[in-house]
Every structure is written in C-alpha cells, then in structure tokens.
Amino acid sequence: MSSNDIIVSLDIGTSKVRAIIGEVANGAINIVGVGSADSEGIRKGAIVDIDQTVQSIRNAVDHAERMVGIQISDVYVGIQGNHIGLQTNHGVVAVSNEDREIGEEDIERVLQAAKVVALPPEREIIGLVPKQFLVDGLDGISDPRGMIGVRLEVEATVITGAKTATHNLLRCVEKADLHIAGLVLMSLASGQMALTKDERSMGTALVDIGAGSCTLAVFEQGSLVATSTLPIGGEYVTNDISYGLRTQTEQAEKIKLKYGCARVEDAADDQRFKVMRMGSNVEKEFSQVDLANIIEPRMQEIFHLVLQEVRRLGYADKIGGYVLTGGTVAMNGVLPLAQAELESSVRIAVPDYIGVRDPAFTSGVGMIHYASRYMRSRSSGGTAVKKTSSRKASSSAPARPGLFERLKNMFSEFI
Structure with a gap:
C-alpha cells in the first residue's frame, strides 16, 4: 500500500484511544486497520495526565500498525469538548484577476478575511467552515471557482477553542512521535458521515x-x-x-x-x-x-x-x-x-464498514471521510498542512512554519 492512499484518524476518548486506518482507492474508502487501547490520563474528555495519554496513543497506534503491517507517521487528530465555540463571520474581497474570473487566490483571500474576528487572548481559531459564497450579491454558491464577478463574499462559521486544551492535545500526539496532518472537529466530521x-x-x-x-x-x-x-x-x-x-x-x-x-x-x-x-x-x-x-x-x-x-x-x-x-x-x-x-x-448511526460496525467508531471513521473529502485534495500546496514521510523529522531538515500557524489556516481547505 502506498502511504498516499492511507488516512489515519486518531480518536482520543475518555475510555478508549482509537486509531483507524482507511485506504482510499478510486474515491472509495476501505477501513483496513483498527487499533484500540484503554485511555489513561483523560477525565470527562479532558487531558489530565500528558504521559499517560501519550502512552495510550502509542498503544493504539502500535495495535493498528501490527494489524496492517505498515508504520503510521501522519494522523488526523479529532478535537471536541466544552471549550469549542462557533461564531458566524463575513468576508468580502474584490476579485483580483483582470478578466474577473474567480480563482483559488481570490477564495483564499476571502477566507482569510472571514478569519478576522476579535477573540480573547486565551482563545484561538482552530477552523473555518464556509456556509456559502456570494458573487456580486448572488447567494447560495458552494464553489465560486471559474465564475465571473467583481465582488466575492463568504459567510463562514469560525470554530474557536481554548489554547490550553488545544495545545495539550497536540502536544500529546507529538510526544507520541506522530506528525499531525490535520485537526478535525469530531462533531463536524461525524455529521458529514452519519447524517x-x-x-x-x-x-x-x-x-x-x-x-x-x-x-x-x-x-x-x-x-x-x-x-x-x-x-x-x-x-x-x-x-x-x-x-x-x-x-x-x-x-x-x-x-x-x-x-x-x-x-x-x-x-x-x-x-x-x-x-x-x-x-x-x-x-x-x-x-x-x-x-x-x-x-x-x-x-x-x-x-x-x-x-x-x-x-x-x-x-x-x-x-x-x-x-x-x-x-x-x-x-x-x-x-x-x-x-x-x-x-x-x-x-x-453505525458505520457501514466491516470491523467497525459499532456506534463507538462513528467519529473515527467520520474523520477519515472528512479528511479524504476536504483536507487532502490540496494538501500538496497552498495553506494545507503538509505531511512528513517519517515519524521523526531529521535534524538536518529545513525549518518549517510553526505547527499552530499552519493549523490556523487548515480549515480554509473545506470548500
């Protein structure tokens, strides 16, 4: 199996940590491996012990690796909790092309404009999900690429979270020697698949x-x-x-x-x-x-x-x-x-895949669906979070932008 065809989701829950391996072939998803481990260090959905959580993540990933016979290096991490907040915001830009055709750059700029919101210092933007685009006042547009217009607008849902909870979650995954390919709001991913x-x-x-x-x-x-x-x-x-x-x-x-x-x-x-x-x-x-x-x-x-x-x-x-x-x-x-x-x-709602026909796996399988549809299509460029090919980065590797800088822009891929 090529690593390009593999998506791994990590669902860190209160009782279990689940690593689910999905293989994408011709647009179809097959669940090829599931790793599960008892969750230590989590209470009521919140991390209370970093070291125990890291060990639980490693155990789940090792279990999944043994089942499939591959090494997992990149994972999509699910996030949820009472610190997550949603707010609606509006972005407006002028179309930059001379021929007034809306391109990727215009969409990127209008999404960035929608991220301009006032937040308390303890909170940060962890995602942006467009509801609809408007071209010269015409609403209800889901993808404006290729359209002709002068003014491009977007109505989007801004997903915010507490810095402490988000950073602790990502810290645990990084200490387990895994590279974070993306951060996924679990309720959003579950809804895309279950509803x-x-x-x-x-x-x-x-x-x-x-x-x-x-x-x-x-x-x-x-x-x-x-x-x-x-x-x-x-x-x-x-x-x-x-x-x-x-x-x-x-x-x-x-x-x-x-x-x-x-x-x-x-x-x-x-x-x-x-x-x-x-x-x-x-x-x-x-x-x-x-x-x-x-x-x-x-x-x-x-x-x-x-x-x-x-x-x-x-x-x-x-x-x-x-x-x-x-x-x-x-x-x-x-x-x-x-x-x-x-x-x-x-x-x-129960995932319709062999080996995961249990409501407990809905979030993990939903994340794989969500990542394959919204987060991998342009992962080779733009503002998407890039992947590494191995668990531990080489000391001679060139410096990359900070993780949280990359994560801030990640949800702009969800169009």
Whole structure:
C-alpha cells in the first residue's frame, strides 16, 4: 500500500484511544486497520495526565500498525469538548484577476478575511467552515471557482477553542512521535458521515454519548450551527452499577457491556449473572432486570439533559429528529428509551464498514471521510498542512512554519 492512499484518524476518548486506518482507492474508502487501547490520563474528555495519554496513543497506534503491517507517521487528530465555540463571520474581497474570473487566490483571500474576528487572548481559531459564497450579491454558491464577478463574499462559521486544551492535545500526539496532518472537529466530521443531506438541511441534532462526555451538534440548512458538550456519559452508568451491585468498577464495566439494558421492560428476568461483592469473597446472583433498574434512571437523565441543552441553545422547535452515536448507545434498549424521552424520531448511526460496525467508531471513521473529502485534495500546496514521510523529522531538515500557524489556516481547505 502506498502511504498516499492511507488516512489515519486518531480518536482520543475518555475510555478508549482509537486509531483507524482507511485506504482510499478510486474515491472509495476501505477501513483496513483498527487499533484500540484503554485511555489513561483523560477525565470527562479532558487531558489530565500528558504521559499517560501519550502512552495510550502509542498503544493504539502500535495495535493498528501490527494489524496492517505498515508504520503510521501522519494522523488526523479529532478535537471536541466544552471549550469549542462557533461564531458566524463575513468576508468580502474584490476579485483580483483582470478578466474577473474567480480563482483559488481570490477564495483564499476571502477566507482569510472571514478569519478576522476579535477573540480573547486565551482563545484561538482552530477552523473555518464556509456556509456559502456570494458573487456580486448572488447567494447560495458552494464553489465560486471559474465564475465571473467583481465582488466575492463568504459567510463562514469560525470554530474557536481554548489554547490550553488545544495545545495539550497536540502536544500529546507529538510526544507520541506522530506528525499531525490535520485537526478535525469530531462533531463536524461525524455529521458529514452519519447524517443524510436532508437531515443536515432540515434540522437534526447529532448526539455522541461517549464514556466521559456527551457532545451535542445541531445541523441546519446543511451546516453545523451549534455545538455543546455535557460532562456526563457511560462512565456514570458504570459507576451506578458499581455502587448498586457493590462491586469493582472494572467488573461493573464488563457486566454493563455483556448484560446491560437501558429499559426495564426490555430486560429478561431469566438472564442471570454472578457478581463478586466488595469486601467479600462470596458471589451474589443478579438478573438483567436488577441491572436495568440501575441503568434506566441514569440513561433517562442523560436524554433529559440533552433535551434541556437543545432548548437552551434555542433549537427545540427547529429540530426534526435526533441521531445517536458513541459507544454508550450500543446498549440494548437505548433507542426506544431515547424516542420516549426526547419525544421525537431517533435513530442510531453505525458505520457501514466491516470491523467497525459499532456506534463507538462513528467519529473515527467520520474523520477519515472528512479528511479524504476536504483536507487532502490540496494538501500538496497552498495553506494545507503538509505531511512528513517519517515519524521523526531529521535534524538536518529545513525549518518549517510553526505547527499552530499552519493549523490556523487548515480549515480554509473545506470548500
């Protein structure tokens, strides 16, 4: 396999770090390798220990490398969290060509103009996503290249993040001896793959319920219009099981994965299991119904908080449905419970690829889709982040622009 045909996504989550290898051939994507490792050093989606996070990244990448038999040097890194913010901005430039034909340079200049926003010193721009272009007042244009005009405008969503959180994430990846090919907003990438064109246009909330956090992304008129992160997820369910059954957290997680059911009415009383209690050498038997009585209230709370957050964002009446993803929603009974609590149409998004048919892989596979479509087409020039051919740069290599300078311009490729 040629390295030019390979895209690797790195999903650094609270419970797992996942490295997914995608091979691009004739415009089609095949998932050829998946590496997964327990995530250490992450709490509620935030990095709390650099060294442990670095080791988790290395373990996941090594696992993926052994599966495929290649060395991974470049990765697209997913970013999310409650520090992410969205704001709309407008850019205007005059077309520079004498024949008034809009070219790449004009598009680049108008995107740079849209990045001129006032930000607090602790925040920085990590992405820019054009909503539409306008040529001499004509709106609704998705790609103005080759058109004739005098005035070029863009309406764009500026993605900002906290410098501390962003730099710590990138620092961990660099310390794992990996080159960052791009930074991807995970909710944006997941939405491009998990939602249909109609869902993105008519108004849909994508809810990613992970272990430590729940990320909500609202899409309307084809664009991401709001995002929010709630500090609650599958870990809370595990902790409830641990307290309820008086057992170790590790055993509670295994029980949840094997016997967990989100609704009592869907649980089977004849499905029984034994649990070693804390402070005792005696095992006690429980049924799936007992377990569901612990899980259901917490899952109801998660969906209640999601509904509250949608209302707080002001999109309660604009959303036509919900799409669920993330490892927690793979549990039995989640879909009917969500439909009852959210009082709307709900479906679960699962990647349609062998080996990753699990909601937990939606973000990682979505990043590969997003990178292949928006971030690689012009990676050989312009302002795209260039790739290196090996993990560690040679000491004799010429000096390159700073990483964060390159990342600031990266999302200008998303047109």
